[in-house]
Amino acid sequence: MKRNILSRRDFLKVSGKGALGLAIASQIACDNFDGIPESAWRDFANSLQGILLRPGDPAYPQANRPWNLDYSGIRAQAIALVSGPEDIKKSILFAREHNLPSTARSGSHSYAAYSSTPGLLIDVSNMNSINIDNMDGIVDIGAGAALGSVDNATAPFNLLVPAGRCESVGIAGLLLGGGFGFNGRKFGLTSDNLVQTQIVTADGELLNCNKNENSDLFWACRGGGGGNFGINIAFQVQGHEVTTASVYQLCWNATADLETVWDTMQNIAFNASDDLTMRLGIEISEDGPVTGSGNVSIEAVGQLFQGTASQLREILEPVFNASEPESFVIEELSFADATKFLEEDATPDAFLTKSAYINGPLPQEGIKKMISRFSNQFWPNASREGTFKFFSWGGQYNRIAPDETAFVHRSAAFVIESDASWHVGDPQSVIDASRDWIQDLFDDLRFYFNGSAYQNFIDPTLEDWELAYYGANFPRLVDIKRKYDPDNFFKFAQGIPVKL
Numbered sequence: 001m002k003r004n005i006l007s008r009r010d011f012l013k014v015s016g017k018g019a020l021g022l023a024i025a026s027q028i029a030c031d032n033f034d035g036i037p038e039s040a041w042r043d044f045a046n047s048l049q050g051i052l053l054r055p056g057d058p059a060y061p062q063a064n065r066p067w068n069l070d071y072s073g074i075r076a077q078a079i080a081l082v083s084g085p086e087d088i089k090k091s092i093l094f095a096r097e098h099n100l101p102s103t104a105r106s107g108s109h110s111y112a113a114y115s116s117t118p119g120l121l122i123d124v125s126n127m128n129s130i131n132i133d134n135m136d137g138i139v140d141i142g143a144g145a146a147l148g149s150v151d152n153a154t155a156p157f158n159l160l161v162p163a164g165r166c167e168s169v170g171i172a173g174l175l176l177g178g179g180f181g182f183n184g185r186k187f188g189l190t191s192d193n194l195v196q197t198q199i200v201t202a203d204g205e206l207l208n209c210n211k212n213e214n215s216d217l218f219w220a221c222r223g224g225g226g227g228n229f230g231i232n233i234a235f236q237v238q239g240h241e242v243t244t245a246s247v248y249q250l251c252w253n254a255t256a257d258l259e260t261v262w263d264t265m266q267n268i269a270f271n272a273s274d275d276l277t278m279r280l281g282i283e284i285s286e287d288g289p290v291t292g293s294g295n296v297s298i299e300a301v302g303q304l305f306q307g308t309a310s311q312l313r314e315i316l317e318p319v320f321n322a323s324e325p326e327s328f329v330i331e332e333l334s335f336a337d338a339t340k341f342l343e344e345d346a347t348p349d350a351f352l353t354k355s356a357y358i359n360g361p362l363p364q365e366g367i368k369k370m371i372s373r374f375s376n377q378f379w380p381n382a383s384r385e386g387t388f389k390f391f392s393w394g395g396q397y398n399r400i401a402p403d404e405t406a407f408v409h410r411s412a413a414f415v416i417e418s419d420a421s422w423h424v425g426d427p428q429s430v431i432d433a434s435r436d437w438i439q440d441l442f443d444d445l446r447f448y449f450n451g452s453a454y455q456n457f458i459d460p461t462l463e464d465w466e467l468a469y470y471g472a473n474f475p476r477l478v479d480i481k482r483k484y485d486p487d488n489f490f491k492f493a494q495g496i497p498v499k500l
């Protein structure tokens, strides 16, 4: 079951280049909010049940670190490791009183580090309890829980909460912006399965949100994006009973006919039943895949929900006929083991990610353009890795009306994620070349996309992000924002504003 292709983040782990404390080349923001007396900080710290970290505390560097190390220069004045709604209320009131910017953090995976602040960071990661109601399969998840712990807690009950592919991602950021993974074609987004949530709003009030109570806020919490409306403390999510799945991982290196591979695989995914899911990715890395002779490779990974290995092999047969993989795994596993197989092992690094949705397979001409961007002719050599990935969409994702929840993307065939990553400490010229590379790739392919982008693959360089993330739901989100946070306390560069 060993993976043959090292992902960007796997490589970082192996090479040890993710070490903390390295200089960050860009995005240094270190405001100093003078004038808050030490006694005020002390009183605030003493009033909390949780812990207040200040710069200089041994635990501060780790707690302050964002997932995207390009933003490590943003240093919070203090980090409140809150233990419940009262701590959150006190933190909000303290930030208001001292005019400090403030933001919530759960798993810290925001691609643009929107859970970092030079003010007061309100970190919910200690609020991570998970309780399962065996009768109705509802899983009560603390806002600080990571996806891996949700999977571990539900597996013994043969329950599944549809979510993402990386165990360290926080439930809060993921769910509030949608949340897709290898089970979503069958069961929908994480946010589609939300039954109820509790949130502390900008005035410190704790509200319960469901279909009957604060239903407008409940609507917004299902896809309206993290960090916008308040600080959620817990989510009650519908779990689903599961037993087995067959998983697959197919790999090709640069010697294969990559255009044929891409075309065949995307069509398998596009025409499949809801039981089949796929992540189809092409990658170029400075060191090359461990399997290949060149430094470009394609990997397809996914599962057939409750199907046998031979059924899965039959579905994948067209690609074996068209271009035999260099290596492959196809096997039936318990659901828990299948989830582990599909998990993406990841560590923080420095990168820019872009996303898009596409309503059908990429046409031949588009595949050609896309693959050519992965040739050495275009690749900025000193960068660490570039990827372009299709995740199969459709199925249950598209059976929900675009305005039923705040999550609007309900007509696509694939969601696309592409990233360029570089070494922490690389010269600015290398970072710029990496950023240009991914922008050029997207400019080449824009014509084929449907104009939307995934709000959880948040992209600080995206223009017209309001429309791209939220489409026709944006004005309603603005109304709800104005109602619950009229003076825009929860504010960030791509945050929902209080007026259009």
Ligand SMILES: Cc1cc2nc3c(=O)[nH]c(=O)nc-3n(C[C@H](O)[C@H](O)[C@H](O)COP(=O)(O)OP(=O)(O)OC[C@H]3O[C@@H](n4cnc5c(N)ncnc54)[C@H](O)[C@@H]3O)c2cc1C
Binding pocket: 067, 103, 104, 105, 106, 107, 108, 109, 110, 111, 114, 115, 124, 143, 163, 164, 165, 166, 168, 169, 170, 171, 172, 173, 174, 176, 177, 178, 179, 180, 181, 225, 226, 227, 228, 230, 231, 232, 233, 344, 346, 456, 457
């Ligand atoms: C390695 C990796 C793998 C990923 N895989 C997937 C995937 O498979 N599927 C998928 O859909 N997405 C995936 N994502 C994207 C992920 O969903 C987003 O990055 C998400 O925002 C991360 O949430 P977080 O809690 O970890 O991050 P954070 O940075 O803590 O939070 C993200 C946003 O939510 C806000 N927020 C945090 N906690 C709260 C709270 N309690 N209440 C209100 N707002 C809050 C923050 O202020 C910030 O704006 C992945 C990301 C990474 C880095």
